[in-house]
Amino acid sequence: MDEVADYKAEPPVGVEPIGASTDSAALLYKTIREDIVSGRLKANQRLVVADLARCHNTSTTPVREVLQLLRGEGFVIFTRNRGARVRPIDRDFVRDIYEIGVLIEPALTRWFVGMATEADIAELEEVQAQIEANNFADQIKHSDLDTKFHTLIYQRHYNQHAAELWWKHREVLRAVSRRFDFTLARRAQVMRDHRELIALIKAGDADRAAELVARHVEGSGLHILEHMRVMEAARAS
Structure with a gap:
């Protein structure tokens, strides 16, 4: 079986609930x-x-x-x-979560660019190939692979509290986004962002990679918020 194709989202190494006693x-x-x-x-x-x-x-x-x-x-x-x-998982809550991601994920990415090996880049390229082969046909598979892509970048960061916060917020956004289809424009943007990010990591351009990730996270959050707004408007009509 293909290890990447069969991937199911798992949290970064060491990510567990903060403070759980047992x-x-x-x-x-x-x-x-x-x-x-x-x-x-x-x-x-x-x-x-x-x-x-x-x-x-x-x-x-x-x-x-x-x-x-x-x-x-x-x-x-x-x-x-x-x-x-x-606590209602409403648009305000989703906005707060993705705005935190805009702050955290670029920092995690910038560190990874300085640490990435040829093997790391090859693994990212393999996951991206699987994402493109699926081409959003199976949205659950896409979500798992997309999470795998970003986990590869964030999971080894020395600040595991930041990685944990990213993972937990990511899971909230994943759960909310299950209700909606990706627009064609968002699908195309995700593909472009991933390809460009790999190229920037290869080039060792940490600043531009971080800037790209900030835009990518914001785009994802705004995409979900717009779907939520439309759904709320439909319910109210």
């Missing part, structure tokens, strides 16, 4: 977080500790820990006298 708490964190991102737990839904503990067959202690972790990431809101509730 493996079971880390697993519970991932489960509840995915329930929020996917919409199984609805926006503004109350998160009752006892109910979550019963649902996940655990005690209330890890549930409280997980809710505090998710609060720190902005997925859960605590209100006095009302407890915890799900």
